[in-house]
Amino acid sequence: MNKVSIFTLLFLSVVLPFPPPVRSLDPPLNDDVLGLVAFKSDLRDPDQKLASWNEDDYTPCAWNGVKCHPRTNRVTELTLDGFSLSGRIGRGLLQLQSLHKLSLSNNNLTGTVNPNLISSLGSLKVVDLSGNGLSGSLPDGFFRQCGSLRVFSVAENKLTGKIPVSVGSCSSLASLNLSSNRFSGSMPLGIWSLNTLRSLDLSRNELEGELGTKIGRLNNLRAIDLSRNRLSGPIPSEIGSCMLLKSVDLSENSLSGNLPDTFQQLSLCYYLNLGRNLLDGEVPKWIGEMRSLESLDLSMNKFSGEVPGSIGNLLRLKVLNFSGNGFIGSLPDSTGNCISLMALDVSGNLLTGKLPVWLFQDGNSTGGVKKIQVLDLSCNSFSGVIGAGFGGLRDLQGLNLSRNSLTGPIPSTIGDLKHLGVLDLSHNQLNGTVPKETGGAVSLEELRLENNMLEGTIPSSIKNCSSLQSLILSHNKLQGAIPPEMARLTNLQEVDLSFNDLTGTLPKQLANLGYLHTFNISHNHLSGELPAGGLFNGISPDSVSGNQGICGAVVNKSCPAVSPKPIVLNPNATFDPDSGEATPLGAVGHKRILLSISSLIAISAAAAIVVGVIAITVLNLRVRATTVSRSAVPIAFSGGDDFSRSPTTDSNSGKLVMFSGEPDFSTGTHALLNKDCELGRGGFGAVYRTVIRDEYPVAIKKLTVSSLVKSQEEFEREVKKLGKLRHTNLVKLEGYYWTTSLQLLIYEFLSGGSLYKHLHEAPGGSSTLSWNDRFNVILGTAKCLAYLHQSNIIHYNIKSSNVLLDSSGEPKVGDYGLARLLPMLDRYVLSSKIQSALGYMAPEFACRTVKITEKCDVYGFGVLVLEVVTGKKPVEYMEDDVVVLCDMVREALEDGRAEECVDMRLQGKFPVEEAVAVIKLGLICTSQVPSSRPHMGEAVNILRMIRCPSGSSDELGSS
Structure with a gap:
């Protein structure tokens, strides 16, 4: 046929x-x-x-x-x-009448689910459509004739409406997963008749009403997850009839009442999460009879009374979370019998007494608890000292004892905790010093000791905590200078040393901390000028207030100039040239006064300085006259497309290569010394606007990493490769200039300015970029990155200030491939030299064992997508909070509020489905796992599909 x-x-x-x-x-x-x-x-x-x-x-x-x-x-x-x-x-x-299994999970499928899918394919046993973008509702008759169906999943889609009542017809159903959608209404009664059901997951929906007593019919049920809905009423006692249950998650609802006594019948249950509900009463003693429990979460409820001592019977327990309740008394010593315990959180209660001896005292014989990794006892009323025994918790990764009434010093055994990532002892009454042994906790990422009574200096050993991101020591009595070793903590993002008694000047090296976004030193006794560069160029005046000795533009106080002490002679004396002596005016008998040796030396030095200044001035005038008579700049020219000739013969001259033509460069050299012509600064250097070739404008990047640049041969080889790149959305490299001490890159000049300015610095806060403009910017940037990756070039520094717009609004990507000009550097050096903007960096930069690939660009592109759609910066600092754009948008998407993230300046003038699809692409590109991010070619295709869902991808042109 x-x-x-x-x-x-x-x-x-x-x-x-x-x-x-x-x-x-x-x-x-x-x-x-x-x-x-x-x-x-x-x-x-x-x-x-x-x-x-x-x-x-x-x-x-x-x-x-x-x-x-x-x-x-x-x-x-x-x-x-x-x-x-x-x-x-x-x-x-x-047509597939013999189909038993249909699995299309984790794609980008959209539209509705065919209402006849189940009934037309009567042999279907497994249907998995999870992880797509399916929308609409499932009709009431969707599950008719589903007698063969064993597994059905549409998790992580956008389905709405009620769960079909016909689900009760699936007499063979063993697994039903409708989680992470927008199903609403009450749970259909038919679900409770599915006595073959082994796994039921309806979490992350909008279901409401009570569970009902018929849940007990599911006597084959092994796992039930109804978390993050709007369910109310008591937990039915009939749940105890499901004696095969191993996992129960009813968290984040509005369930009320006491724990049903029938729970003790769930002898096989290893996971029980009832957190974030309205449950009350006391936790019954029979909880210790659930011997299979490995994770018990009763957090954020209204439980009261004491923590039952029977908890010690749960020898398999790994996670215990009783936080956010009203428990009183002390933590029972029997808890130390939980030899498998890895995480304990009882924060936010009314617990009193000393810290548990089985955790913090020397000579601890309860060896099993030493496996604990996370310990949170914060926001209670514990008192006494922190025993040195906590240094024996060698696997500890997080310790929070904040907001208690603890006294005494911080034990020096803190240095034994090699895996500790977070230490929070803030808001207590601790005294003594910050132990120098703190530097032994080499994995620390967050150290919070604020609001105590600590004295002494900040130990220089803190330099060993190379992963430290947050250092909060405010509201103590710390003295001495800020150790310059702090500048070695290249991952620092947040520092607060305010309200102490620190003195001295700030180490200039702090300006090299590329990730730093908060640095508060207010209300100390510091002096001198702030470091130049990085965060300090735009630091808030509030962050340095209360230091009388601090000077500079930030505090509107000029710094005193450093100059030699002036020589002052006696104004009432005359000088006798014959004797070389000075005689005071009006002195009787003209009494001779002999000048001191130090005065003679000072006068001689002053005379020598004056003669030297005059001589240098004359020489400069002669050199300037000679220079004017010669060519304007000592640059040798080379033109043509082969850009391989080097006619330079003067060792003091540089080599200028233009990839087409031989321009008159002399008219633009003044721009490199003229601040008024500066366009901006980045990780590689400053960019200036100048003109060549009959007022032809160009942008010149003056590289400020000369010590890192390769040899001339390698530099030229890499620049030539960049010079051959041509793409509609790529800033064209026109040429370069080389000397051993100065390297310039010459680019085409774009009059439209940077995308950053259009988004964040528009006059009056309004942006002229329409939705169509923004979509074209995203698509053009994606095409350009795909082209670069095809050319084996990683950009490394994708951000809105590196995307420029031409006069017609077409985007062009700049600053590409510059990492190729540097020798093989450590990724931390790359991140500090190149990644000058916070928020765009892929997380793998922080891991030495992960290879840096083009997926780093994909991550930066994803952040850029979200920035363009929302009009917000990747990281924004509020009065008392830091908002990370990716996290904010991801949370909004999960809550079904993605369209609310679109820039308000668009005033609803955008297609909602298209905008949400673009947001989803941005979030996929910012996945924490590099392999989960698409390639840029895939991103281009997805954008084409979003813009023309029913047409050919060719309609948008090729990349």
């Missing part, structure tokens, strides 16, 4: 209602081939995962993702998980 007839049947199968399956007499014709080809026609396949799907094949059994019955050759399984497919799930699948 030829292709024409096949496509005719294909058209009829897709457009017309399905008749009974056609049985052709022509053996090559296969209904499954037709169905799958029709299914593929509704999809976009950017990775060509379905390239093997050929409509000319007699059978699809060799196609990627397809499995067939060995005898009938009918398709039984279709597994296309993570294929990056987009588009809709078409009717072609309804």
Whole structure:
């Protein structure tokens, strides 16, 4: 049968209602081939995962993702998980009458779920459509004729409406997962009749009402997760009839009442989470009878009374969270019997007494508890001292004892905690010093000791905590200078040393801390000028107030100039040239006064200085006159496309290469010395505007990393590669200039300015960028990065200030490939030299064992996408909070509020579905795991699909 007839049947199968399956007499014709080809026609396949799907094949059994019955050759399984497919799930699948398993999870599929999917394919046993963008509702009759269905999952989509009542017809259903959607209403009664159900997950929806007593019918249930809904009422006691339950999660609802006594019948249960509800009363003693428990979370409820001592019977317990309740008394000593305990959180209660001896005292014989990794006893009323025994908790990663009434010193055994990442002892009454042994806790990322009575100096050993990001020591009595070793903490982001008695000047090296966004030294006794560069160029005056000796523009106080002490002679004396002596005016008898030796030396020095200044001035005038008579600048020129000639003969001259033509460069050299012509500064250096070739404007980057630049041969080889790059959305490199001490890169000049200025520095706070403008900027930037990656070039420094707009608003990416000009450097050096803007850096920069790839650019691009859509900076600092753009948008997306993140300046003039799709792309690109981020080519295809969902990708042009 030829292709024409096949496509005719294909058209009829897709457009017309399905008749009974056609049985052709022509053996090559296969209904499954037709169905799958029709299914593929509704999809976009950017990775060509379905390239093997050929409509000319007699059978699809060799196609990627397809499995067939060995005898009938009918398709039984279709597994296309993570294929990056987009588009809709078409009717072609309804041809696969022998299909047992359909798994399309973790793609970008949109549209609605075919209401006849289950009923038309009666042999289906497994359906997994999770992790897509499916929307709409499931009709009440969706699950009719689902007798064979064993597994059904549509988790992590955008489905709405009520759960179909027909779900009760699925008499063989073992696993039902409808989590992370927007299902609403009450739970259908039919669910409680599914006595074959082993796993039920309806979490992260908008379900409401009570659970009801019929839950006890699910006597085969192993796991139930109804968390993050709006369920109310008591927990039904009938849940104890589900004696095979191993995991129960009812957290983040509005459940009330006491813990049902029937819970003690769940002897197999190892995970119980009832946190963030309205449960009250005391925790019953029988909780210790649930011997299989490994994780128990009753946090953020209204429980009262004492923590039952029977907790010590839970020998398998690894996680215990009783935080945010009203527990009183002390933590029972029997808790020390929980030999498997790894995380203990009882913060935010009314607990009193000494810190548990089984954790903090010397000679601890309870060895099992030493495995604990996270310990949070904060926000209680514990008193007494911190025993040195806590140094024996060698696996401890987080310790929070803040907001108690603890006294005494910080034990020096803190240095034994090599894995400790967070230490918070703030808001207590601790005294003594910050132990020098603190430097032994080499994994520290956050150290909070504020609001205590600590004295002494900040130990220089803090330099050993190379991972430290937050250092908060405010409101103590610390003295001495800020140790210059602090500048070695290259990961520092937040420092607060305010309200202490610190003295001296600030180490200038602090300006090199590239990640620093908060530095508060207010209300100390510091003096001198602030460091120049980095955060200190724009530091808030409030962060340095209360230091009388601090000077500079930030505090509007000029710093005294350093000059030699002036020589002062006696104004009432005359000088006798014959004797060389001075005689006071009016002195009787002209009494001679002999000048001191020091005065003679001072006078001689002053005379020598004056003579030297005069001589240098004369020489400068002669040199300047000579220079004017010669060419304007000592630059040798080389032109042409081969850019390989080096006609320089003067060792003091530089080499200028323009990739086309030989411009008159002399008219623009003044720009390098003229601050008024500076366009901006970045991680590699300053950029100036100048003119060449009959007022032709160019942008010149003056590299300020000369000590890091390779040799001239290597420098020129790499620059030539960059000079050959040509793309519509790439700032063109026009040429370069080289000397051993100065390197310049010459780019085309773009009059439209940077994307950063259009988004964040528009006059009056209004932006002229429409939604269409923003989409084109995102698409153009994506195309450019895809081109760079195809050319084996990683940008390393994607940010809005490196995306420029030409006069027509077309985006062009600059500052590309500059890392190739440097020798092989440690990634931390790269991050501090190149990544000058906070918020765009991929997390793998912080891990030495992860290879830096083009996925770093993808992460920066994802942040840029969110910045363009929302109009917000990657990191914004509020009065008492720091807002990370990625986290804010991701939370809004999970809560179904993604459209609220779009820049308010657009005033609703944007397509909501398109904007939300772009936001989702940005979040995918900022995945913490590099392998989860798409390639830039994939990002381009996704953007094309978003703009033209029903048209060809060619409509937007090629990259």
